[in-house]
Amino acid sequence: MDTPLRLEVIVASVRPERFAPVVADWFLRTLRAHDEFDTGVIDLADTPLPADLTEIPEVADYRARLAAADAFVAITSEYNHGYPASLKTAFDTAKHEWRAKPIGFVSYGGLSGGLRAVEQLRQVVAEIHMVSIRETVSFHQAKKQFDAAGETQDGAAIDAAARMLRQLSWWARTLRVARNVDPYPG
Template identity: 60%
Template sequence: MTDLFVEVIVGSVREGRIGSAVADWFVARAVRQPNWSVSVIDLAELMLPTDFSPSEAAEELRRRIERADAVVAVTPEYNHGYSAALKTALDSVKHEWRAKPIGFVSYGGVSGGLRATEQLRQVVAELHMVSVRQSVSIHQARKQFRSPNPTVDAIATDAADRMIGQLDWWGRGLREHRGRKAYPG
C-alpha cells in the first residue's frame, strides 16, 4: 500500500501563538497511522502575499497541495472566526484543493475553535474539498499546551484518532478515483 501524503497546515501566524504546539501534538498522533507520510506547512514561515501576486511561496504551496492526498487545517478561533492567514492560503491555490479530504483541528477558549471550524467547512465546500465529519476541538488550549509535554484531554485525543481514520478512508478513495477519472469541477 502506498503512503497517503498528508499536509498539516498551521493556520496561525500570530506572535506568541500556540498553533505550532497544537500541530506538533496532532502530527505525533498522525504519524502513528500506518502508511502515512505527514508534513507540515507553517504559514508563519511560508509568508504568502496577501495580494495574491505570483510568488515562490504561493508556488510552493500549490506544489505541496497538488501532491497531498489529504489536508488537516490546525486553526485558532479569533473573534468567532478563523485566521486571515489561513484564508489567504485557501485562496492562494485553486484547482489543487479539489476532490481532496480535509480535517480540522481547532483550538481556543471555551468554544475550542468550533466556530472557526464551522466557517471553514463552508469555504472548503466551495473549493470542492470533502470535509470529514469528525473534527478535533481543543478547549482552554493555553492551559493544555502551557508545558512542553501537553496533556490534551481524552475527548480531543479520541476525536483526533477518529478523524485520522476518516481522512485515511476518504484520502485513499479519492486518490484512487482521481487516478481513474479527472474531477469534473
C-alpha cells in the first residue's frame, strides 16, 4: 500500500476572532515537508454540523471524508480548561468512521498551552476506538509564539511536530494495513 496516507486536519475553534487559522496555517506548512500524507482540512467554522446531531446532507458528506481518512490531527484551543464544544460535536456526529485510526493533537492557549483540553480529548478518542498519538504539539501563550508572518521560533513545538508526524505516519500505515487485512471488530 504505497498510496499516500489520507490525513484530515480538523480545526476546532469556531469563534469569530479565533487564533486557530494562525496555528493551523503553520502546522499545514510544516506538514507539507511530509510527502507520505495527502492532506485535507476540515475547518469546523465552515462545516455545518448540527449540535443536536440530526441527519442532514452535510453530515453524510462529513462522514464520508472521515471514512476515507487514514489519520487525523485536531488543532484545538482550550476554553475554560476544556476543548471547544464544536470538536465534541464533530466527534459525536460520527461513530464507526473514527475507529482504528490514529489522531494527533496540536493545542494552543494560555499558560497550559491547551494541554488540559488534550488530556480530556484523549478520553473521548479512546471511547470511539481511536489511537491517540503520545507526542503533542503545544503552544503556551500562543499569541506570543508567532510573528506577523505566522511563523514560530518555538523549538519545542517544532520538534514535537516532527516527532508527532513520524509517529502518526507509523500508526496510520500500520492501522491501514490492519483494517484491510482484518477489519476492526468494534
